[in-house]
Amino acid sequence: MNGYEWIFYGGIMALMAVGIWAILSRRNLIKAIMGLVIIETAVNLLLVAVGYVNDRSAPIVNGDTGLGDSPVGEVVDPLPQALVLTAIVIGLATTALALVAAVGYFRSTGTLELKSFTYGRTDETEVKE
Amino acid sequence: MIAINEIIGMVLMAIGLLFQVLGAFGLIRLPDVYNRLQAATKSITLGAISIAIGVGVAEPTLLPKALIVAFFLLLTNPIISHGIARAAYRSGVPLWKGSVIDQYEKALERSGKGGDPQ
Amino acid sequence: MMERSTIQRSLPALAISILIAGTLFLAFVEIGFGENKVDSEDAVANRYIANGTTETGSSNLVTSVVVNYRGFDTLGEVTVLFLAATGVGAMINLLPEDGKKRSKGPKPSLIMTQGGMLAIPVIALFGTYVFLHGHLSPGGGFQGGVIIATAFLLYLIAKPDAKTSHRTLSLSESLAGLSFIGIGLIGLAVSGIFLDNVIEGFGVLGELVSGGLLPLIYIAIGIKVGSEMSGLVEKMRGDAS
Amino acid sequence: MTVDPVLLIVIPLVAAFLVPITSIFMKGLAKWIPLLGLIGMAVVMALDFGDLYDGPVTSITGGFGPPWGISIIMTPFGGLLATGMIGVALFVMISEIDGKKRAHQTVYNTMVMMATTGAVGMVITGDIFNMFVFLEITAIAGVVLAAIPRDGHEKGLNWRGAAVYALVGGVASFLVLAGIALLYGATSTLNIYQIAERIEGVDTFVVGAAFLTMFIGLGIESELFPLNGWAPEVYRGSKWGTGSLFSGVIGKAGLLALLRISFVVLSPGLENGIVMDILLWVGAATYLFGEAAAFSSKDLYRVLGYSSIGVFGLLVASFSLGVADGIRGGTMLLLGHMLAKPILFSMMGFAGRKKKGDVPLSSLKGLIRSSPSAGIIMTIGILALIGMPPSPTFWGKYFLFSAAGSEGQWLLISILIIGTLFEAGYLGRMLFNIFDTRKERKADTLPLARGIMGALFVFFIFLIGFLPGPLEDIITFVIAELIDPLNYISWGSI
Numbered sequence: 001m002n003g004y005e006w007i008f009y010g011g012i013m014a015l016m017a018v019g020i021w022a023i024l025s026r027r028n029l030i031k032a033i034m035g036l037v038i039i040e041t042a043v044n045l046l047l048v049a050v051g052y053v054n055d056r057s058a059p060i061v062n063g064d065t066g067l068g069d070s071p072v073g074e075v076v077d078p079l080p081q082a083l084v085l086t087a088i089v090i091g092l093a094t095t096a097l098a099l100v101a102a103v104g105y106f107r108s109t110g111t112l113e114l115k116s117f118t119y120g121r122t123d124e125t126e127v128k129e
Numbered sequence: 130m131i132a133i134n135e136i137i138g139m140v141l142m143a144i145g146l147l148f149q150v151l152g153a154f155g156l157i158r159l160p161d162v163y164n165r166l167q168a169a170t171k172s173i174t175l176g177a178i179s180i181a182i183g184v185g186v187a188e189p190t191l192l193p194k195a196l197i198v199a200f201f202l203l204l205t206n207p208i209i210s211h212g213i214a215r216a217a218y219r220s221g222v223p224l225w226k227g228s229v230i231d232q233y234e235k236a237l238e239r240s241g242k243g244g245d246p247q
Numbered sequence: 248m249m250e251r252s253t254i255q256r257s258l259p260a261l262a263i264s265i266l267i268a269g270t271l272f273l274a275f276v277e278i279g280f281g282e283n284k285v286d287s288e289d290a291v292a293n294r295y296i297a298n299g300t301t302e303t304g305s306s307n308l309v310t311s312v313v314v315n316y317r318g319f320d321t322l323g324e325v326t327v328l329f330l331a332a333t334g335v336g337a338m339i340n341l342l343p344e345d346g347k348k349r350s351k352g353p354k355p356s357l358i359m360t361q362g363g364m365l366a367i368p369v370i371a372l373f374g375t376y377v378f379l380h381g382h383l384s385p386g387g388g389f390q391g392g393v394i395i396a397t398a399f400l401l402y403l404i405a406k407p408d409a410k411t412s413h414r415t416l417s418l419s420e421s422l423a424g425l426s427f428i429g430i431g432l433i434g435l436a437v438s439g440i441f442l443d444n445v446i447e448g449f450g451v452l453g454e455l456v457s458g459g460l461l462p463l464i465y466i467a468i469g470i471k472v473g474s475e476m477s478g479l480v481e482k483m484r485g486d487a488s
Numbered sequence: 489m490t491v492d493p494v495l496l497i498v499i500p501l502v503a504a505f506l507v508p509i510t511s512i513f514m515k516g517l518a519k520w521i522p523l524l525g526l527i528g529m530a531v532v533m534a535l536d537f538g539d540l541y542d543g544p545v546t547s548i549t550g551g552f553g554p555p556w557g558i559s560i561i562m563t564p565f566g567g568l569l570a571t572g573m574i575g576v577a578l579f580v581m582i583s584e585i586d587g588k589k590r591a592h593q594t595v596y597n598t599m600v601m602m603a604t605t606g607a608v609g610m611v612i613t614g615d616i617f618n619m620f621v622f623l624e625i626t627a628i629a630g631v632v633l634a635a636i637p638r639d640g641h642e643k644g645l646n647w648r649g650a651a652v653y654a655l656v657g658g659v660a661s662f663l664v665l666a667g668i669a670l671l672y673g674a675t676s677t678l679n680i681y682q683i684a685e686r687i688e689g690v691d692t693f694v695v696g697a698a699f700l701t702m703f704i705g706l707g708i709e710s711e712l713f714p715l716n717g718w719a720p721e722v723y724r725g726s727k728w729g730t731g732s733l734f735s736g737v738i739g740k741a742g743l744l745a746l747l748r749i750s751f752v753v754l755s756p757g758l759e760n761g762i763v764m765d766i767l768l769w770v771g772a773a774t775y776l777f778g779e780a781a782a783f784s785s786k787d788l789y790r791v792l793g794y795s796s797i798g799v800f801g802l803l804v805a806s807f808s809l810g811v812a813d814g815i816r817g818g819t820m821l822l823l824g825h826m827l828a829k830p831i832l833f834s835m836m837g838f839a840g841r842k843k844k845g846d847v848p849l850s851s852l853k854g855l856i857r858s859s860p861s862a863g864i865i866m867t868i869g870i871l872a873l874i875g876m877p878p879s880p881t882f883w884g885k886y887f888l889f890s891a892a893g894s895e896g897q898w899l900l901i902s903i904l905i906i907g908t909l910f911e912a913g914y915l916g917r918m919l920f921n922i923f924d925t926r927k928e929r930k931a932d933t934l935p936l937a938r939g940i941m942g943a944l945f946v947f948f949i950f951l952i953g954f955l956p957g958p959l960e961d962i963i964t965f966v967i968a969e970l971i972d973p974l975n976y977i978s979w980g981s982i
Contacts, residue, residue, distance in 0.1 A: 005280040009272055016666070017268035023659060024260030029651055036658045043662045043669070046275070050673040051292075054281035059308035060385065061300050077285045077292040078299070078308035080672065083617055085313060085389060086324045087665060090624045093331030094661070096479070097631045098654035100338045104635065105651045107343045108644030114652065201366075208362035212355070212404065219353060267700070271666060274697035278673040289686075290676035291555050302552075319494075319549040319558040323609070323621035326501055327628060330602055333508075334632035337595040341635060343644075417508040424505035428498060434551070441494045443551035 008049045015042035029102040029112045036098065040091035044084050051080030138187025145179030148172045161225035162217045170210035177202050303444060304458040305382035313387065314461050318442040321464075322427065324389075325471060329424060332475045336482045355405055363405030370398040378469030382458040388465040392472025399477040403484055416478045423471035430460055430467070491535045492547050493562045493612060496570070499528035500605040507598055519594040522601035523581050529608070530574050533567075540567040541961050544979045546614075554614060554980060555679040561614035561980055564965035568819070569744055570608045572826040576736035577604040579830045579941050580729040586935035596636055596727075603629035603733055607741035614980055616668055616753075617678050619745060623664065623709065626738050627657040633730040634722045639841065645725030649718075656718040660708035667701035670694060671753075680753060681980025684973050687757035695757035702749050703766075709742025711797045712804065713774035720781075723793025724846070728837030731789060732830040735796035740826070743800060747807055752969065752976045767808040772903045774801025779910035787846035788836050791914055792829070795873075798907060799825045806888045807970060809895060815967045817887030820956065824872060824880030827949050831869035831942050835862050838934060852921040858929040863922050865942040868949065870915045875908075878953030 015038055022035025059078035106112050155168025178199045185195030218233060285292045295312055303311035313321050377384075378391025402409065434443030446459040455462075503525025511518035539545050544564065550557040562570070581600055584590070606626030613619050635650035672678055674694050675686040687695060708715045723731045746767075755763045778798025785791045799821070806818035839855050839862065840847035856863030872879040885908075892900045934942075952959065968975045 005276045008280055009275040013268040013272040013275075016271065017264040020264035020267055020659070021257075021260050023655065024263060025257045027256075029655075032655055036655060036662075039659060039662050043665050046666060046669050049280060050275075050278070050669050052281050053283050053285060058385070059296070060383075061306045061308065075296055075308065077290075078295055078312050079292045079317075079678075080669070081309045082312040082317060082320075083668075085309070085387075086320055086617075086621060089324050089389060090327050090621070090661070093327050093624070093628055094654065094658040096331055096335050097338070097628060098651065098658060100335050100342075101631065101635055101647055101651035101654050104338065104342050104647035105644060108647050114648070201369075204362065205366060208358055208366075212359050215356060215359075267663075267704075270697045270700055271670070274670055274694045275673065277691050277694050278670070284673075284676050287676070291678065292676065294556055316550055316552055316557055317617075320615075320618055320621050322497075322501065323618065323625060326504070326602070327621070327624050329504065330599075330625060330628045330632070333595065333598065334628060334635075337592060337632060338635050338650075341592065341637070414512055418512065421505050421507075421509040425502065428502055428505070431498070435492065435494070438551075439492070440551055441492065441498065441547070441549045 009046075012042050012045045012049065015039075015045070027114045029105060029114060032114075033095065033098050033102060037091070037095055040087075040095070044087055044091070047080045047084045047087065051077035053077060134189065135187045138183045138185075141183030141186060142180050143183075145176040145181075145183060148176030148179065152176060160227070162222050163214055163228075164225060166210050166214050170206055174202055174206045300452055303461060304452060305461050306452055307382050307384065307387070309385075310382045310387055310458075310461065310465070314382075314464050315442075315444050318431070318464070321468070322431065322442070325424060325427060325468060328472060328475050329420070332420075332479050332482075335479055339482055355407065360405045363401050367398045367402055367405075370401065371395055374398065374469075374473065378465055379462065380455070381465040381469075382461050383455070388468030389472050391465075391469040392474075393476055395469070395473035396476030396480065399473075400480050403480060407484075411481055413478070413481065416474045416481065420471055420474040420478060423467045423474065427464060427467040427471070430464055433460075490539050490545060491532050493532070493536060493545050493560050494547050494549055495532045496529055496612065497605060497609050499532065500525040500601050503528070504598055504602060504605075507594065511594060519597050522597040523578075525601050526574065526578055526581060526604065529604070530578060533571050533574055536562070537567065537571060540564040540965070543965065546979070555677050555682045558618050559614040559679065559980070560612050561681075562612040563969050563976070563979060564962045565819075565969050566611040566744065568959075568962055568966070569611050569740060569822070572823060573604055573607050573611075573737045573740065576732060576826055576830050577601065579834070579945060580732055583834050583935075583938040583941045584729065585937040590639065592636055595632065596729075599629040599632045599636075600729065600733060602626075603633060604737055607737045610741040611744045614680055615678055616671065616680050616683065616749075619680075620661065620664055620668060623742075623745070624661055626741060627653075627661060627709070630657065630722075630734065630738050633733065634726050636727060636730070637725065638727045638837075645721070647725075649722040649725040652718045652721050656708055660705040662705075663701045664705035667698045667705065670698045670701070674698075679980065680748070681977045684753045684756070684980075685977050687753060690757050692758060695754055699750065699754045699758065699763065702746070702754070706742050706746035706749065707770075710739050710746055710804075711742075711774075711800050712746075712770055713777045713797070713801065716774070716778075716797050719797055720790050720793050723796075724787060724789050728789075728833040731792060731796075732833040735793070735799075735829050735833075736826050739796065739800055740822070743803060746804075747970060748976075751807075752973045756973055761810070764808045764810045767804050768900070771801045771803070771805030771808060772900055774798065775805060775907045776903055777801070779907040779914075783910040783914045785914075786848055788840060788849060788851070788918075789847055791849075791918075792832055792836065795911070795914070796825075796829060798911070799829075802888075802904075802907070805900065806884070806891070809888075809891050809897070810971070811891050811895060812967045812971070813887045813891035813894070815970055816963050817884045817889075817891060819884075819959075819963050819966050820880045820887065820952075821884030823952060823959075824875075824882075824884055824949070827880065827945050827952075828869045828873040831865060831945050832873065834938060834942060835866035835869065838862055838938060839866075849917060849921055852918060854925050854927055854929040855922045857925045859932040859934050861939050862932075862934045862942075865939070865946055867919060867922060868946050869942075870919055872949045872953075874912055874915055879949050880952045880956070882953065883956050 019035045019039035019042060022038065023032045026032050026035065053076045056074055056076045059075040059081065102112065152168045152172035155172065156165050159165045159168055181195045181199045185192035224231060284290055285296055287293065295308055295316060299308045299311045300306055303315045305311040374391045374394030377386040377394055378388045381387030431442040434445055435441045437445045444459045444461065451457055503521050507518055507521050510521055536545050545562040547560040548554065548557055553559065577600055581597055603626050606622045606629060609622030610619050610626065613622060631650050631654045634653050635646055637646040671683055674690045675683050677683060704715065711719045722734060750763050750767060775798050778794050778801055782791045782794035782798060785794055803818050803821055806814045806821060840851040843851055855866065872881055875881040875885045889901065
């Protein structure tokens with residue numbers, strides 16, 4: 001326990017709470033998608049935070065970081081950074097598809113409001129036999 | 130003992146940070162798109178360049194890279210903000226009602242409808 | 248003044264979000280921040296940090312994890328991007344007409360065209376640099392590909408009437424994806440393990456030619472991501488015109 | 489004979505990347521490339537299936553064994569499920585071959601194949617982050633599938649379904665990722681078997697939080713109550729094939745992931761039995777909710793959608809009883825549902841294909857006379873879903889009831905009976921409509937491919953119903969995987 005948990009994890013979880021809250025309470029699709037993006041950001045930050053090791057540098061050995069050499073064995077955990085790379089791409093794909101679906105919903109109904117997120121709504125049309 | 134270049138770098142970074150904060154503040158407080166663009170480009174470009182050079186001064190190995198970053202910020206930021214402002218104007222975003230002058234409208238009139246004043 | 252129904256929805260939502268985020272927060276505080284877990288023999292990352300450079304020949308350890316130790320994930324990631332590009336294209340074709348006539352906008356101004364043309368080659372060069380040096384410096388195929396796609400986007404902004412070849416884009420996308428899988432299948436054929444780095448001892452650590460098959464895979468990824476993101480931009484333009 | 493199971497993933501990916509090239513040079517061929525990919529998967533699966541009788545089939549990727557690289561562990565449970573998924577996908581794709589030109593057929597076929605690939609990947613991978621990647625492949629293919637409307641159906645419901653699923657699925661997957669970050673922080677590893685090994689040393693609260701995120705995330709994917717609000721929207725607006733894929737492939741993959749993470753990985757780290765209890769009652773509630781909602785719906789697509797939700801609840805409940813007979817019953821129910829539901833979706837899609845908008849129950853009216861083959865196949869499908877002997881569902885419910893009885897779970901039994909009554913109610917109404925020949929209806933021939941696939945699945949229903957014996961060896965492994973985490977741990981550490 002060194003106090004940093006409160007700053008990093010607290011900030012990340014505040015973001016997460018904002019995102020979940022936005023999705024649950026807003027019926028406007030665009031606002032809900034914003035909530036989704038905020039959650040993505042929070043989780044990506046979370047992964048990087050989990051991999052951090054105090055007083056160590058970027059996981060590039062003898063590399064061209066401009067900050068001098070990082071000797072073997074003296075770097076932070078590279079695995080979560082690799083996972084974040086994947087998670088970012090996945091987040092991008094999800095957001096793009098959600099946005100196109102929102103455009104489609106808007107064009108076919110003229111509104112971005114999801115009237116009801118739940119079941120039981122019937123607007124069955126009479127079908128001609 | 131902190132080296133003199135580090136102090137200069139720190140000061141530059143602090144100035145840059147100040148401009149960044151002011152820019153962000155302006156982005157929230159100013160009334161319309163065009164005014165907000167002012168805050169978003171002028172003060173934030175200055176802030177970013179100042180931070181970049183500050184980093185370069187404090188850590189001399191990074192100076193060439195910092196200068197390149199500053200150069201490209203200087204090149205791209207004004208172009209893009211110009212593009213955004215123009216697109217906003219062309220798609221009919223209104224000016225703030227307290228605006229006193231609209232030179233682009235006059236230029237458009239002078240060059241004929243739909244034409245492009247160069 | 249919020250409507251009544253908004254408040255009714257907001258409060259339970261607030262409760263749920265605070266519950267989830269709060270639980271996670273307490274759990275992560277329990278795990279701790281910045282503690283050194285990677286030096287213990289149990290951690291998988293211990294091997295990546297200690298032997299990553301010798302086992303894969305890449306000085307960027309993130310690259311060695313992304314392309315070599317966990318290359319299968321990266322294949323999945325490329326597939327996700329491919330699916331997103333295909334899916335967005337298909338969904339844009341499915342979009343109903345909204346009845347609005349879109350007039351062609353005015354030409355971009357001189358500043359935009361000239362400034363864009365000045366920046367595009369530099370950006371494209373930088374993107375290529377980033378994915379070619381993925382095993383040496385920060386960055387790699389994904390980042391490089393995205394940078395190249397920004398050059399393409401800038402080109403479309405500077406010259407909205409420019410003709411782009413959809414054919415070339417999807418051809419390079421497909422071929423890059425197939426060559427990624429092909430490199431993996433070489434491993435399967437030679438040593439019986441998919442995506443095995445069969446020539447890992449090749450080259451000197453820290454130089455451009457090193458890391459075995461790793462740079463080749465990252466080049467394929469770079470080309471694939473670049474053409475996919477460009478294709479995405481191009482499809483969206485097709486809708487707007 | 490053993491083939492590297494990684495080919496189950498690689499072959500469809502090659503096919504997917506080939507689609508753009510083919511559509512440039514040979515446009516007519518492009519829409520059948522995904523079918524070739526699926527057939528390739530089926531061949532690999534058929535070659536590997538025999539080995540599942542001796543235990544899991546494993547493989548490593550990337551040149552490093554577990555825990556450093558990503559390993560593939562096709563347990564007999566995963567293999568059985570993967571076989572069923574590939575079967576459902578083939579059913580969906582082949583049934584559409586009828587010489588008619590359909591819009592967006594290439595994209596639809598590609599997405600069907602990729603959703604199946606992602607689902608198969610989720611059940612055979614041995615790495616928790618890799619499972620997340622495959623979950624995303626499935627979810628993204630699912631969004632695109634949900635956005636493709638039925639032929640001639642233009643009401644915007646497909647967009648609503650796609651948007652809602654994209655949102656909810658996105659939240660689900662990022663909660664799963666947060667859970668993965670938590671597990672990685674706590675155990676410093678990503679391999680499922682190794683997390684299971686180390687979970688007992690982890691703080692109970694951390695494991696509980698991981699269970700919370702995993703339960704919400706994977707519960708959304710497997711349509712568990714109360715996280716299933718999105719599902720009827722998707723079923724309602726999309727094609728019948730999309731409905732069968734969501735109920736037979738995508739949801740099933742989420743289900744197995746949820747069961748594996750809960751029972752194999754997290755359960756030993758928590759207080760004894762609490763995970764089972766939670767899942768048992770969530771499953772029972774889902775069953776009751778799904779069947780009741782199906783009973784009171786009028787649109788056939790939604791009836792079948794809610795019915796699938798109910799079955800997911802039933803499956804979770806029977807697997808979480810934690811006794812051998814419960815798991816045996818669950819496996820049989822799983823197979824029965826995977827065989828019967830696509831038949832119902834397909835025949836219902838055929839009967840209601842001329843309807844714009846929702847498809848009412850009355851569109852089945854007189855099906856037995858207008859198209860006798862469709863009527864007979866659908867009748868058998870309905871009876872198999874209720875659990876008439878001899879069908880897999882009959883065996884499933886038989887084992888489930890005996891397991892619940894021997895455990896003394898009388899509340900569960902009464903819930904099961906009430907749910908089954910609801911089920912019989914709406915399925916009976918469908919039967920009644922099929923045999924209602926009072927009104928004349930024009931003759932309607934079932935397309936050949938659709939009829940053949942339906943008959944094939946009917947054949948499988950009878951085969952498993954009459955001869956459940958040969959599956960017993962595999963079911964033994966299923967029970968071993970879910971009851972004792974040590975089995976999975978020993979399979980995983982190759």
